[in-house]
Amino acid sequence: MNSEREAVIRVRDLVTHYGERQILKGVSLDVHAGEIMVIMGGSGSGKSTFLRFLLGLHQPTSGSIELLGQDITQLDSQGMYELRKKMGVSFQGGALFNSMTVGENVQLPLREHTELDDATIEIMSRLKLELVNLGGFDRLMPAQLSGGMVKRAALARAIAMDPRLLFFDEPSAGLDPVVSAELDELILKLRDALNMTIVVVTHELDSAFKIADRITVLDQGDILLVGTVEEVRNSDNRRVQDLLNRRPREEVIDPDAYMARLTDTPLNEL
Amino acid sequence: MNALRGLENLGRGTVRAVEEVGYLGALLAESLYWLFVGPFRKQPVRVEAVFQQMRQVGVNAVPIVLMLAFGVGVMLAIQGIHTMKTFGAESKVVIGIALSVTREFSSLIVGILVAGRSGSAMAARIGTMVVNQEIDALRVIGINPVRYLVAPALVALLIVVPALTVLADIAALFGGAVYTSLDVGISLAAYAQDTADVLTVDDVMQGVNKAFVFAVLIALIGAANGFGATGGAEGVGKVTTRSVVMSISAIVMADMLFTFFLTR
Numbered sequence: 404m405n406s407e408r409e410a411v412i413r414v415r416d417l418v419t420h421y422g423e424r425q426i427l428k429g430v431s432l433d434v435h436a437g438e439i440m441v442i443m444g445g446s447g448s449g450k451s452t453f454l455r456f457l458l459g460l461h462q463p464t465s466g467s468i469e470l471l472g473q474d475i476t477q478l479d480s481q482g483m484y485e486l487r488k489k490m491g492v493s494f495q496g497g498a499l500f501n502s503m504t505v506g507e508n509v510q511l512p513l514r515e516h517t518e519l520d521d522a523t524i525e526i527m528s529r530l531k532l533e534l535v536n537l538g539g540f541d542r543l544m545p546a547q548l549s550g551g552m553v554k555r556a557a558l559a560r561a562i563a564m565d566p567r568l569l570f571f572d573e574p575s576a577g578l579d580p581v582v583s584a585e586l587d588e589l590i591l592k593l594r595d596a597l598n599m600t601i602v603v604v605t606h607e608l609d610s611a612f613k614i615a616d617r618i619t620v621l622d623q624g625d626i627l628l629v630g631t632v633e634e635v636r637n638s639d640n641r642r643v644q645d646l647l648n649r650r651p652r653e654e655v656i657d658p659d660a661y662m663a664r665l666t667d668t669p670l671n672e673l
Numbered sequence: 674m675n676a677l678r679g680l681e682n683l684g685r686g687t688v689r690a691v692e693e694v695g696y697l698g699a700l701l702a703e704s705l706y707w708l709f710v711g712p713f714r715k716q717p718v719r720v721e722a723v724f725q726q727m728r729q730v731g732v733n734a735v736p737i738v739l740m741l742a743f744g745v746g747v748m749l750a751i752q753g754i755h756t757m758k759t760f761g762a763e764s765k766v767v768i769g770i771a772l773s774v775t776r777e778f779s780s781l782i783v784g785i786l787v788a789g790r791s792g793s794a795m796a797a798r799i800g801t802m803v804v805n806q807e808i809d810a811l812r813v814i815g816i817n818p819v820r821y822l823v824a825p826a827l828v829a830l831l832i833v834v835p836a837l838t839v840l841a842d843i844a845a846l847f848g849g850a851v852y853t854s855l856d857v858g859i860s861l862a863a864y865a866q867d868t869a870d871v872l873t874v875d876d877v878m879q880g881v882n883k884a885f886v887f888a889v890l891i892a893l894i895g896a897a898n899g900f901g902a903t904g905g906a907e908g909v910g911k912v913t914t915r916s917v918v919m920s921i922s923a924i925v926m927a928d929m930l931f932t933f934f935l936t937r
Contacts, residue, residue, distance in 0.1 A: 455809075458809075460809060494809060496806060498809065501801070560810075
């Protein structure tokens, strides 16, 4: 359905390491303009790592990541600075700046990237707060907000510059089902109102199925499947079904490797 | 086997220490880059942040600096008079106080105080921001954390630590004068005259120059430890303690080297 649309995120053969350990093992993915792509996977699947690389917070071992047509693994710092104006990120814990009010948090990207006067910036920040149903909360400190409000404030900051790309890390983590559902509605509303391309990383199935246009299932650093909600639901891949049905992994244990780990001796010396 | 392991640990420790010094150097270079090149790239270091830091690090520390420096002056007077008594030359204590305060003690006491008050605060602040992903948030907004957090603190410390040192000079000399006048019976005016006679600009500048070095050490060590924080509140506590111990050690060692080369 989306294949003829332009790919605004294009990842090719992304390999990353954390120290010696390989985290992503050659991930390739396209995200099309205006779609909501949910990246799903269990703990340790590499989904949070994948997001950090999409955000340009680390340099990958190999592979390329194109955002809006620019390869961020090759981009110089000035180019990255320009590109960041078109990206918004809402982190898992909100990551609001605790020393600033909620309003100042939302204003920060505008102050950094625009030359607008104070009054305009303040109005724009209040507009964004209204959009996430936090009108009138701009003078509060982040510590005075509830968990759901923090996430919404972080979202308001993420969309302050009307970015073309919005990244959302674990929108429902730590929230009750009602607040989490509200946040899902909000993400859908934002996509429709502001026409953003949204990448959501989550392990919450309900939320993923509700908002996703397409879902990418990551497992142990590999992509298991990219498809629509229906395709994922009907997938006969065993690991996907494990994830959907909350089944514990049935991993086959290699007795030699197990012994080697227990006795802390290399396999070949055993 | 044990000797080998000891050697290995020594090697690892050395590599880590060199790495750390290298990191401090890189942090300094990056701070200077943003200070001088930032404005031309439309990413300046904010002046408001510098003033805010100056207030927190400097103005708020004035009372405690005055008190400590006064105490050091009194202490030097007591010890000086005690020592000089052996030679029956109590009145010469003025020279000893004047030189040791300006050349040594003021900058040292200010350095240690600022390291404990503000170096730790900086490590804790940056460390908390690392743990809460606020540093990541800054970076994705396009705000370089060194420009935003380290450069203003560095400038503020470079202004404030030397200023506090001069203030401490005055307070310590006053403390010495008060005690000496009570114990030996030299009037405050005579004390001031004697002090003015022996002190040269070089003496005062030696303390002030040290203060510049201490300022850099405090800023860089505080920031480097903060950026190295991992693992929640406990991690922040660890790097905060580490930054205080490291910066005080660095200050004392730098002071020793400085004194060696400037005094001989």
